[in-house]
Amino acid sequence: MGQATFSVRMDEGLKNDFDSLCEDFGMSMTTAINVFARAVVRQRRIPFEIAAAEPAVTRENALQAFYALRAQAKENGLQDMTLEEINEEIRQARNGENK
Numbered sequence: 001m002g003q004a005t006f007s008v009r010m011d012e013g014l015k016n017d018f019d020s021l022c023e024d025f026g027m028s029m030t031t032a033i034n035v036f037a038r039a040v041v042r043q044r045r046i047p048f049e050i051a052a053a054e055p056a057v058t059r060e061n062a063l064q065a066f067y068a069l070r071a072q073a074k075e076n077g078l079q080d081m082t083l084e085e086i087n088e089e090i091r092q093a094r095n096g097e098n099k
Contacts, residue, residue, distance in 0.1 A: 006033070021052050 010018075015029075022032045032050075039047045073079045081089075092098075 021050075024052050025050065 018032075019029055022029050025032070027035075070079070073081075
């Protein structure tokens with residue numbers, strides 16, 4: 001059977017993300033599209049879900065979460081808690097105790 005060219009326009013960012021994920025899966029974008037097309041034709045429906053592992057937590061994301069918690073603590077008047085007070089709060093939460 002002869003080969004045909006299939007051209008698709010998409011957002012450049014989406015293309016880059018798709019290319020990166022295909023590499024993670026160990027295949028090219030062309031292979032991924034061919035796998036998809038064969039499965040759709042064979043099953044006459046969108047037949048499967050391909051998912052990548054969740055990205056690792058980055059330092060930047062962790063810092064953003066920390067700063068958000070810090071701002072929330074300040075809003076609630078808790079920014080001056082001592083380490084002992086924080087640990088007591090954690091202990092009570094773990095034991096299901098209410099103040």
